[in-house]
Amino acid sequence: MPTLDLGETAVVAFSGCRARALTAGGEGADVVSRALDVGLVALAAEQLGGAQAALDMTVAHVRDRTEFGRAIGGFQAGSSAHPPTCCSRSRPPGRRWCARCRSDGWPEALAEAAAVAQAWCGESFVSVAAQCVHLHGGMGFTWEHDAHLYFRRAQSDAVLLGGAAHHRERLAGMLGW
Template sequence: MNLDLRYTEEQELLRDSVRAMLGDHAPWTRVLKVAESTEPDDADLWRLLAVETGLAALAVPEHLGGAGATLAETAVVLEELGRACAPVPYLGTAVAARALLHLGETDLLRAVAGGEVIALALPFATGPAAPPPSDVEVTVLGDGGPLLNGTVRSVAEALRATVLLVPADGGLYVVDVTAAGVVREQVVSLDETRPLCDVAFWNAPARLLASGPRAAAALDAALVTGAALLASEQVGLAQWCLDTTVEHLRTRYQFGRAVGSFQALKHRLADLWVELVQARAAARHAAVCAAADDPDARLAAALAQAHCGPVAVRAAEECVQMHGGIGFTWEHPAHLYLKRAKSAAIAYGTAAHHRSVLAALVDLPSA
């Protein structure tokens, strides 16, 4: 398939509008305030994104209340959300929507278009090609519906969710979080802008969406999409770190000279710029492949995560270090980006996991 990886004019306009919106409603001081609060995310910003502008349902068909766009446009929004380190459950909802699209669940997709948060109840570090066995068991009593029992640990973006998609016993179930027997307990996580929680089910009523190969295919499609979209978020994060560091070195003076004039720092930033250009190409390829249902979507997502995760971490580390003393303080946003980069590096599979996936896809022995 011939894929065009360039940003379209519409996507550039989308980027500009989202960046302006986040500049007004998600400055880093607000992000830090939300991270320090007891709230799981920025509810006002989510309402703006999901309800007032419809950006959470970009890839949902128009007849279901969405925008009828593609995952390529969703990736553009995630770049800007990563650039702002925005504390909203956008990525998880987009991943869950991909599973629902695969299954043709129209009612739940309409809920996504209406601004509801739907989370996939899997551990945060779950990657495609190797989902862990579920600790949740399914029982059926008499003529009643299925009941779920068990615990899923370290689930991302589930604290704001109204609906959970739960893999269990070879099936995929939908659970209302307000139902009896569903308990969510927040756990300590490195990244305060993307909190985690343990979800326990005690005879929780559920509805079966799919079972067997159909459920497995929907779950796999969601995880591959998650890995592809996360790469765009990581690129946006790394771009902010590079831009902010360059601006700081241009204006910071030591020994009568701009710090950015020192050759050693120039070389470090040049190396980071090259890696970021490569990361953007890999992330864009993954997003376009996912949008087009390209046969190479799994390979593209694995390649993007194998490269973009480490690049984002390095960019955030360089940002902290090159800012000197201020970069290590709570009064500068660098720590927010470092935490997001470190946590994102394990979401939907680590770089090592994706290198193993790549090795298998190209028939090479893994290390």
Template structure:
């Protein structure tokens, strides 16, 4: 996709904030904190950039921009390796609440979520959760859902559940859940197991629209992760180029060696492929239509491969220091491998591409 002046201006604003407030040491400190992310930075992301409102229609309290603009923010957040719940709440949580059958019925959740005052986790798919009618005509939900992104810190969980009339999307308050934090390879993206035992739930989407909304949320999640991965690939290329132009061997920078140049050229190709694929996928989501699913699947496969390859190359090209577990490169490698386990790797996306084109 060709650069757009307004989006590049947005990129510079986001990058300036993150360079000032989200350096690697700040990210490590936030990830190691009890909550796993910085409330101060989260507040600034929402107060100054209003990231949750960006791709939500104006009639629902958003700014009415598209996923192409949101993709700019996600690339920069991926590059900085933010542990804040940008993907889980500002993207998926806000989109789930904005898709409600009756927008007024969840307005008390949607508005604070858009403002960043309420953190929303979303879990669609996975172990079966069952919904039953409550005595007051509402809903209760029971079951176990594992590996919920931001499950331990979210104020509200939006989850799919099986009901007698068909699947539903329901919202459950954090205080009604039994949450067990998980130990994961990626320190910047926490997960939890969530158990529910006939806890009260609020209807977000009913059976009539469930399949449409669930598929849309899946596409948004895949496209958002691809955008983050594209941002990571670009950041890692900059990091490794900076290292090999300064590190000397035999009296010359190691970046001048032909073997290193070829490896860097491969990373550059991966960066351009990832950027093109992810940005096109975001534009396809904005346009709608049947092409969106294919564009997102292609972007997810391309970006997943690119981020894993680039993370491994970054570790290796940093030499002995790059192989230490505490080095910055390993944080990116852990994010790449953690995302592969949480969202699925490129193999599954390539299988989806094959299905979509009838192969």
């Protein structure tokens, strides 16, 4: 099935297949929950890397592209759109929570770390990718430029395993807020 980010997703359906229980006593839910949390942390790493790449592309573009004899970063639109700090804001919480996972025992702290990572990195990637397209102008959403690929991926990743708001609610529930 085609997706927004130009990747592909498959739907697999089983019919008439025999199954065998892999866990007993309800522990399967814990296994699946931990696997999803590991996936959320990995997705957050992708989102942070994508945001940094889009930011680097944008900074280079507004620095190097000239119109009317000067860099476009010097015009009002370029100067008012300060380079997003989303990437730098996303790294410290990720580091703190990863350190906590190591010190507290990772299975217990992993769910909180995953929720924090998604709350920060998912929104950061969307924000930076949108600014990337915006500051690249019309060419930012053409097939000839990669800016739209970051935007598409950010939008897909933002809903892949729950959005930032979902993970904030999840974290609030874990912390008893």
